[in-house]
Amino acid sequence: MDSLTCRHLLDSLSDYIDGTLDETLCREIEAHMADCENCRIVVNTLEKTILLYRDLPASDLPDDVRQRLYTSLNLDDFLDSKKNKH
Amino acid sequence: MSGHNHSDEQQLVARLKAGDQAAYAELVEQHAGRIYNLALRMLGDETLAEDVLQETFLNAFRAIDRFEGRSSLGTWLYRIANNAALMHLRKREPTTYSLDEPLETDSGEEVPRQFFDFCCLPERDLLSEEARREMLTAIDDLPETLRVVFLLRDIEGLSTRETAEQLNLSVSAVKTRLMRARLALRERLADYFAQSATSAETGGTLPSLS
Numbered sequence A: 001m002d003s004l005t006c007r008h009l010l011d012s013l014s015d016y017i018d019g020t021l022d023e024t025l026c027r028e029i030e031a032h033m034a035d036c037e038n039c040r041i042v043v044n045t046l047e048k049t050i051l052l053y054r055d056l057p058a059s060d061l062p063d064d065v066r067q068r069l070y071t072s073l074n075l076d077d078f079l080d081s082k083k084n085k086h
Numbered sequence B: 001m002s003g004h005n006h007s008d009e010q011q012l013v014a015r016l017k018a019g020d021q022a023a024y025a026e027l028v029e030q031h032a033g034r035i036y037n038l039a040l041r042m043l044g045d046e047t048l049a050e051d052v053l054q055e056t057f058l059n060a061f062r063a064i065d066r067f068e069g070r071s072s073l074g075t076w077l078y079r080i081a082n083n084a085a086l087m088h089l090r091k092r093e094p095t096t097y098s099l100d101e102p103l104e105t106d107s108g109e110e111v112p113r114q115f116f117d118f119c120c121l122p123e124r125d126l127l128s129e130e131a132r133r134e135m136l137t138a139i140d141d142l143p144e145t146l147r148v149v150f151l152l153r154d155i156e157g158l159s160t161r162e163t164a165e166q167l168n169l170s171v172s173a174v175k176t177r178l179m180r181a182r183l184a185l186r187e188r189l190a191d192y193f194a195q196s197a198t199s200a201e202t203g204g205t206l207p208s209l210s
Ligand SMILES: [Zn+2]
Pocket: A001, A005, A006, A009, A032, A036, A037, A038, A039, A040
C-alpha cells in the first residue's frame, strides 16, 4: 500500500465493489490488481467483509423485550401463539 | 425483504388497514428482530433500542392508512425505524452530534495494513460465534458518523441516494464515509482472522506453504 497507484486505487475501491465505477477505471484497477498482490487481497477481503456483514444473522429478539413490545402494542393475546413458529 | 410475494403482502396490508389484530402481530413477528438489532447497533444501548422498537410499530400502526405500497412494507417499516433511531442519536448529543460535521481527514488511518487473506478460511472459522461477536463489536467501535452510514447502506441495503436522503448528506459524503467504514471493518476482521489463524497454527501442526 505504499505506491501511489495503490493509494489511487483505494479511492475508487468502494465504487468498484458496488459496480458503480466507470469501465475505464475498472480496467485500470484490474490491471493493477494483476500485478499487485496486496491490492488483490484488499479488494477480495473487502468484498468478503461486506458479504459477511450482509449475511450476519440477526440475533433473536430477547424474550423480555418481545413480551414488553407485545404489551405496549396491546397484542398480548398473540404473544404465545407465534412464539414457536420459526 | 423476505420470501413473501406481492399478493401476500397486499393481503397483509389490507388486513392491517382494516385493523386486524392478528395482522398486526404478524407484522411484528416478521420484522421486530431485525429492527431491534438495527436499533441496538445504531444506538449501542438496549433500553433505547427497545424504545425505538416500540415507537416504530406504534408509528407504523398509526400511519398504516397512509401506506401507499410504493415500497415494500418492510422497506417502509425500516424507514420508520431508521428515523426513530436517528432521532434518538440526535437527541442524545444535540450539540456535538451532527451528521454534517466535517470528517477529520486523517488520511493515513484508512490505508490497509493487514494483508492476511481471510477469504478462503473455512466457513466454520468465518461464521463462528466468536467471529460474529468480533464483527458486532467492530461495528460498535466505529465512529458514529461512519457506523450509521454503514448500517443503512450495507446492513439495511439502502441505496447510496436513499442513505444520503435519510441522513441529509450529499451522495459523495455517503460514499466517502461508507468507504472508510468498510476499510476500517476489513482491517479489523483481517487482524482478527490473522490472529486466530496464528493461534490455531501454534496449537497444532503448521500447514505447509505452497
Ligand atoms: Zn497495489
